[in-house]
Amino acid sequence: xxxxxxxxxxxxxxxxxxxxxxxxxxxxxxxxxxxxxxxxxxxxxxxxxxxxxxxxxxxxxxxxxxxxxxxxxxxxxxxxxxxxxxxxxxxxxxxxxxxxxxxxxxxxxxxxxxxxxxxxxxxxxxxxxxx
Numbered sequence: 664x665x666x667x668x669x670x671x672x673x674x675x676x677x678x679x680x681x682x683x684x685x686x687x688x689x690x691x692x693x694x695x696x697x698x699x700x701x702x703x704x705x706x707x708x709x710x711x712x713x714x715x716x717x718x719x720x721x722x723x724x725x726x727x728x729x730x731x732x733x734x735x736x737x738x739x740x741x742x743x744x745x746x747x748x749x750x751x752x753x754x755x756x757x758x759x760x761x762x763x764x765x766x767x768x769x770x771x772x773x774x775x776x777x778x779x780x781x782x783x784x785x786x787x788x789x790x791x792x793x794x
Contacts, residue, residue, distance in 0.1 A: 711717050750757040762768045769775055 709716060713719070747757075751761060759768075767775055
């Protein structure tokens with residue numbers, strides 16, 4: 664029974680120390696929770712808005728799509744030009760047509776009439792996108 668009696672009588676300094684320990688533990692726990700929360704927010708911000716975040720990924724995806732479209736247009740233009748070169752190398756009619764268009768060549772007995780440009784017409788035509 665003596666043991667039972669000793670456990671009922673705890674010195675005051677031990678209860679104060681225990682309460683202080685609990686307060687410090689609670690305070691450290693709150694600080695750690697806030698620190699983890701701030702860290703999570705910072706990491707989330709970086710995942711979304713960082714150099715390699717979701718917004719940068721979206722911009723790169725749009726750029727890749729735009730470049731793919733430009734590449735397709737250029738490949739089509741390249742194929743057209745290859746066909747034109749092939750015709751010029753192999754078809755005498757195509758060579759003649761090109762010479763007549765660009766160099767104003769004529770056959771014997773032909774006459775070319777060149778009309779002056781109308782005074783109110785612009786010297787260069789603008790495409791609709793430039794207007």
